[in-house]
Amino acid sequence: MTERSRYQERVIKNYYENRDAIALQRVQEIVTEIYLSEGKKRERNWKSLELHLKKLGIAQATIDHLIKGDNPEKVAKLVQELSEKG
Numbered sequence: 001m002t003e004r005s006r007y008q009e010r011v012i013k014n015y016y017e018n019r020d021a022i023a024l025q026r027v028q029e030i031v032t033e034i035y036l037s038e039g040k041k042r043e044r045n046w047k048s049l050e051l052h053l054k055k056l057g058i059a060q061a062t063i064d065h066l067i068k069g070d071n072p073e074k075v076a077k078l079v080q081e082l083s084e085k086g
Contacts, residue, residue, distance in 0.1 A: 023055040028079055034072040049075065056082065 004012070015022075030049045037045055046067050053063050058078075066075050 020056060023052050024079070024082055027052045027056065027075075027082075031072050031075050031079060034075070046070070 027049060030045055030052065034042060034045045034049065050063050050067060053066075054060075062078075066078070
């Protein structure tokens with residue numbers, strides 16, 4: 001395996017330092033997609049949302065409750081709370 005350059009090391013370091021912000025931004029994007037989607041696409045968006053909420057450290061019980069309710073407004077409220085804590 002070849003060694004990484006300083007630039008590559010910085011890119012990797014910055015990614016891991018900002019991983020929470022990246023996941024939060026993706027959750028915000030998915031909430032928008034859920035509002036606009038229907039049927040199977042909406043189901044895929046909910047699964048993707050679950051993955052990113054786990055990355056943010058949200059409890060599985062909370063995630064299950066949000067998915068079962070199928071209400072993107074509740075997720076948007078949670079995202080807003082997470083953004084304010086940020």
